[in-house]
Amino acid sequence: MNNDFVFLDWNSSSPLVPSVRKAMESAFDLFGNPSSVHLEGRKAKNVIENSRSSIEDNLDIGDGSLIFTSGATEAAQLILKEKNYKSAAIEHPAVLRWTECSLGIDEKFQVVSKNPQ
Numbered sequence: 001m002n003n004d005f006v007f008l009d010w011n012s013s014s015p016l017v018p019s020v021r022k023a024m025e026s027a028f029d030l031f032g033n034p035s036s037v038h039l040e041g042r043k044a045k046n047v048i049e050n051s052r053s054s055i056e057d058n059l060d061i062g063d064g065s066l067i068f069t070s071g072a073t074e075a076a077q078l079i080l081k082e083k084n085y086k087s088a089a090i091e092h093p094a095v096l097r098w099t100e101c102s103l104g105i106d107e108k109f110q111v112v113s114k115n116p117q
Helices: 018-027 039-059 072-080 093-102
Strands: none
Touching: 072 093
């Protein structure tokens, strides 16, 4: 990307850093299920655990608290069930639905209106 270009839709996607692209390309050759005990599964698990270690080192969190999820909905639900939180009426549908389901069970949701008075 050149410096004259400003990309403002980072919610949909983002350009890849060349080193990230290279790492992803090498990972595409891994096809084993990381939960399997066969060689290809162990290779995949090794890449995941090395990645976890690298991220923990970079974030200075070596306590094993880093969790990989399949996406935003799963990640939001992991956090929402454990923490008190405030949310807005314009939240991601996964957050809103979780909150609607938990109202009355646990008063941890404070509504922030789209049109405050």
